[in-house]
Amino acid sequence: MPFEYSMFFTSCLRCFQQVPRIFAGLALAILLAACDPRGTPLPPPLQSGELVVITRSSPTTFFENAEGNYAGLEHDLVEMFAKELGLRVLFITASQVDILPGLLQNKAHFAAAGLSITPERAKQVRFSLPYQAVQQQVVYNSDMVRPRDLKDLVGKQIEVVAGSSYVERLKEAKKQLPGLSWRENKTATSDELLDRLASGVIDAVIVDSNIFDIAQNFRTNLKVAFSFGGPEQLAWAFPKYGDPFLFTKSQEFFKRVSRDGRLVKLIDRYYGHVKRLEDADVAGILTKMNMLLPKYRKLFHQAQELTDIDWRLLAAVSYQESHWDTLATSPTNVRGLMMLTEDTADHLGVTDRLDPKQSIPAGARYIQSIKDSLPLKITEPDRTWIALSAYNTGYGHIEDARMLAKRLKLNPDSWTDLKKALPLLAKSEYHDSLRHGYARGGEAVIFVENLRTYYDILAKFEKAYQPMFPLASNPYALVQDKPAGQRPSLSKPPK
Numbered sequence: 001m002p003f004e005y006s007m008f009f010t011s012c013l014r015c016f017q018q019v020p021r022i023f024a025g026l027a028l029a030i031l032l033a034a035c036d037p038r039g040t041p042l043p044p045p046l047q048s049g050e051l052v053v054i055t056r057s058s059p060t061t062f063f064e065n066a067e068g069n070y071a072g073l074e075h076d077l078v079e080m081f082a083k084e085l086g087l088r089v090l091f092i093t094a095s096q097v098d099i100l101p102g103l104l105q106n107k108a109h110f111a112a113a114g115l116s117i118t119p120e121r122a123k124q125v126r127f128s129l130p131y132q133a134v135q136q137q138v139v140y141n142s143d144m145v146r147p148r149d150l151k152d153l154v155g156k157q158i159e160v161v162a163g164s165s166y167v168e169r170l171k172e173a174k175k176q177l178p179g180l181s182w183r184e185n186k187t188a189t190s191d192e193l194l195d196r197l198a199s200g201v202i203d204a205v206i207v208d209s210n211i212f213d214i215a216q217n218f219r220t221n222l223k224v225a226f227s228f229g230g231p232e233q234l235a236w237a238f239p240k241y242g243d244p245f246l247f248t249k250s251q252e253f254f255k256r257v258s259r260d261g262r263l264v265k266l267i268d269r270y271y272g273h274v275k276r277l278e279d280a281d282v283a284g285i286l287t288k289m290n291m292l293l294p295k296y297r298k299l300f301h302q303a304q305e306l307t308d309i310d311w312r313l314l315a316a317v318s319y320q321e322s323h324w325d326t327l328a329t330s331p332t333n334v335r336g337l338m339m340l341t342e343d344t345a346d347h348l349g350v351t352d353r354l355d356p357k358q359s360i361p362a363g364a365r366y367i368q369s370i371k372d373s374l375p376l377k378i379t380e381p382d383r384t385w386i387a388l389s390a391y392n393t394g395y396g397h398i399e400d401a402r403m404l405a406k407r408l409k410l411n412p413d414s415w416t417d418l419k420k421a422l423p424l425l426a427k428s429e430y431h432d433s434l435r436h437g438y439a440r441g442g443e444a445v446i447f448v449e450n451l452r453t454y455y456d457i458l459a460k461f462e463k464a465y466q467p468m469f470p471l472a473s474n475p476y477a478l479v480q481d482k483p484a485g486q487r488p489s490l491s492k493p494p495k
Contacts, residue, residue, distance in 0.1 A: 003439050036280040039234050041106050044243055049085045051246075053078050054108035055093055058189055059214045060093060060270070061114045065459075072110040072242060077131065080262065081253050097163030097186055100124060103237060103426055109246055110239075116208070116232040124245060125239050129254040130233030131263055134208040138225045141197055147204065147225045150177055156203035159193050166206040169229050176234050186476040191215060198222055201401040208232075213274045217453050218460055220283045240347055261411075268416040269381065273449035274456075285319055285454055289461060292324040296337070299356055303364035307469045316454035320447060339362025377412045385415040385448050389422065396436040397425060404430060419445045433464065 045051045053064045055074055056150045065071040073090070082089045094102050096113075103111045104124065106208060116134065117127045117169045138153070140146055147153050150173055160166040162184035192206045197205045198219040206228055207215070216222060257263040293315060300311035302316075316326075321339035329335045333342065336359040345353050348362040371387040371443035373395065378386060390398040401421045402412035410417035422441030424430040431438045 001062075003058070036449045041242075042109060045087050045109060045246065049087060050090055051078070051082045051085070052090045052092065052108045054092045054099055054102050055113045056099060056189075057093045058114070058211070060210050061112070062093065072113060073132070075264055076110050076266050076269075077257075078375055080257070081250065084253065085249065095163075095186070096189075096423065099163070100237065103239060109242070110250070111237040112358070113233055113237075114208070114210075115237050116213050117197075117235050118165045118168050118232070120168050121165070121237070124238040124240070127235040127237055128247070128250040130235045131258075132210065132234045133269060134210050134234060135210055135231050136169060136206055136228040137209055138227045138228050138374050139194065139197060139205050139207060139222055140203070142221050142223045143200065144203065145221070149226060150228075153204055154179040154181075158204045158206070159185050159188075159196065160206050161190055162186040162187065164190075165232065166228075170206070178216075193224060194219060210271060213271060214456075217274065217282050217457055218286075220286065230461055232292050244464040255314060264416060265416045272416065273452040277450060277453050277462075281442070281450070282457070285457055286324065288319070288324055293462075296356055296360065297325065299360045300354045301453060301465045301467075303361045304465055306361055307364045307368040308460075309368060310455075311365055311465050312449075313384070313455050314360070314457055315369070315462075316451045317363065317367065317391070318360065320451040326354055326359075338366075340423055350492060370395060375413070382415040382418075383411060385452070386418060388451065389418070389444040389448050391414075392447040393422075393441060394436070394440050394454070397439040397444075400434040400436045400439070401425060401433070401441060403434060415448075419448070436444065440444065 041050075044051055057063055058072075060072065061074040062070065062072040063075075070091070078089055079093070092102070092108055094113075099111050099113050099115070100121065102108060110128075111125075115121065115127075115344055117130065121127075138147065140460070147156070154177060157335060158170075158181070160170065163186075167184060170180065170182055188196070190211050191204070191249075193205045194207065194212075194215050196202050198221055204225070204387075211225065231307075239487055253264070257266075281377075296315070300315050301312050303309070304311040317323060318337045322337050324337060326337055328337070328339060330339065336341060336353040337356050338359045340348075340353050340359060340362060342353075344366055345362065348365055348454070350358045350362045367387060368463075370390045371383055372381055374387060386398060389401075398418075401418055401424075404424060405412040405417055405421040408421060409430055410421060412418060412421075424444050425434070425439040425441035428438075
């Protein structure tokens, strides 16, 4: 028994000796619970029907998405785990510094918070099987001189999140570099520290690679100076002396989702698109978001009212297509903010593709019609990404790609798998046996992955739009209720 616990129990037993024997059992139980610094244990989840999980609010773990629903890699994994056990989930959010103490005080059954497995933490908790590899990185402001190694950081203002694994590694480095110092911030998240770095308030920040992968698309003047130490593994943390049931089930769960591909699919959902853009692309949308987007914001809002598609996603499609240039024209004569073909414009009743008042709602209606044409078994967000790939390369080619995915024993209803099949449409060994033939499927993948990042940027800086009157009667939203043969079959030739 740990020393501090034995001292508490000794005190409790002294009190117990003065209690009449008839109440001995009850008194001992009450006194031990009151004296235990870990707090009252939570009821077993199978008994209460509820799984209590401590996490932190961040883009890589747990957050509220554009639709007002909770999301994040940790959130989705926990929900998947709880569903298999037939349990509901109660998430408790805490700052990084309070996560493990909260777990050790019995405030949760386990912690799912993007925690790295480290030697010091392993002394306090036991970790599940790992589910993601990360690399600690030293990030600097590119307006300043790049530090090449830890020696260059001596005398600099370094900030890290208190209670993080970065502190452990810095303490080890300080043994070789006594002059190395840093500040442990107890109130800021890694995202907030990166904001301070981008503003020039501090000189360097240490974060995990998955955190920076997402953050870099919002801050064009931040760069990785160098990697700090070796790779680390993220895992769930369980109390060392807790009920072994959940821990055992978590081990089985991670083996299963690693084997059946669900883990790969989840990681791709949150990270598969984040490294596509160049710095100039990010800087471009950040600049034009202030200069050009205000002119068309109301039209995008109206398009959302028409189709119930998030206006920021429509704006992301428009930026990817035309960079919000009303006069944009491709060599194949697709034109306007939404880059409509002549055939598509005619079908949608557009008389002037260069008129934003016609182009934006028509593009939105076209996207919605494609979504409604897809098989009903395709769920979100895959449904949206697959529909947008069809917007780029044509619905017929997406049907081919789905057929090819089946042949390759991939899931044709999963964007993660479909984007492996799409580039193969450019190879004769594959497209010769498909109905619609050759297509630049790889371009459709890049198109979707880029606009996913554009959408993330817009969702961060632009407010969601709530229509005054909810969508009540929308012919495009009702198409999905019709038999498949009656759904529109629209195709947009590749540009």
